[in-house]
Amino acid sequence: MEYRTLGRTGLRVSAVALGCEGFANKTSEEVRADFDHAIEQGVNFLDLYASAPDLRSAIGAALRGRRERMVIQGHLCSVWEEGQYLRSRDLEKCRAAFDDLIARLGTDYVEIGMIHYVDSDADLSAVLEGPVLQYARQLRAEGRIRHIGLSSHNPTVALRAAESGAIDVLMFSVNPCYDLLPPSDDVETLWSDASYANDLHDIDPERQRLYEFCAREGVGIDVMKAYGGGDLLSDANSPFGRPLTPVQCIEYALTRPAVAAVMVGCRSRAELEAALAWCSATPDERDYARALAGLERFSWEGHCMYCGHCAPCTAGIDIASVNKFYNLTADGAPIPETVREHYRSLAHHASECVACGRCETNCPFGVGIIDHMRRAAQRFGY
Ligand code: SF4
């Protein structure tokens, strides 16, 4: 298992993590057995948004005696009403739901208190300026949550939340098909056929800005919907007309800037294994570029996808990393020390490029790499 630092929280989390909604409808014994297996494989991070009491209790039972082995991301504003899940900003309901969460999990605190599902600008204003954020801060002051997070599917809202400085963690929907779409506060657009009816080119700039802002400022991203709700894995439903594997989807998400972990919802042991297969997958198995290159209606021409296909470089440069670090500085603002440090730690730097052009023939997305190396060398000074 690979462990990554979740932004400025400093928490070290497993790159493959558990989205616990997949455990709904399982017995406590089945949930505990899945936890045994996941923990054995090195998983140390889970997300729980569900408010169903039975599910919360089953996860609490699975954690009994080993609470400290999991970093828990528990959601605020996810309540249980009349036998159903409900998203609510009603403070009294949120308080009761959080008290219920930690009681059922058998713990005094969760590492991340995730303000649940904020997709519209108006809702974000209500959260940031109203009692929900105050409550989250109070929980943090009391040590009942250690860090504040927010989950969203809308890059404009997510960026505003990150820029507010109120959150240290963002849970965001990341996969190659959503990345093509412009922002929307209607989550349904992400999986409606109409959204993919026309040609789409390049990562939406607002999404790119979001990832890069979070990377620069230390807002850790953990990922939901890495499989596009399963559509990307299916021949028939993938907007690309060809499926990706779970390993390719996970690799894609993990190579976006600021992303530390992918929360995978696993309904069966086979689905859990398919996600954990990322840990031992070969570069060829992780290679999502194969599935994305040469599509008729969708393209990422000239845009670095951080896929690493351009390797090997004659000068030994890790081109994908140079491009990633350069893109974090391309807004012209002073280079953050963390980015400068990451760049410095590379074994070879952009200035070592001998312009042989070998990488450009290998790049499936037509990136002008020689030019990128030249600009990166100028920006970083070497
Ligand atoms: S330059 Fe091309 S091949 Fe290299 S990481 Fe970027 S997209 Fe992939």
Ligand code: SF4
């Ligand atoms: S052109 Fe530069 S970056 Fe590309 S392989 Fe040659 S030396 Fe490496």
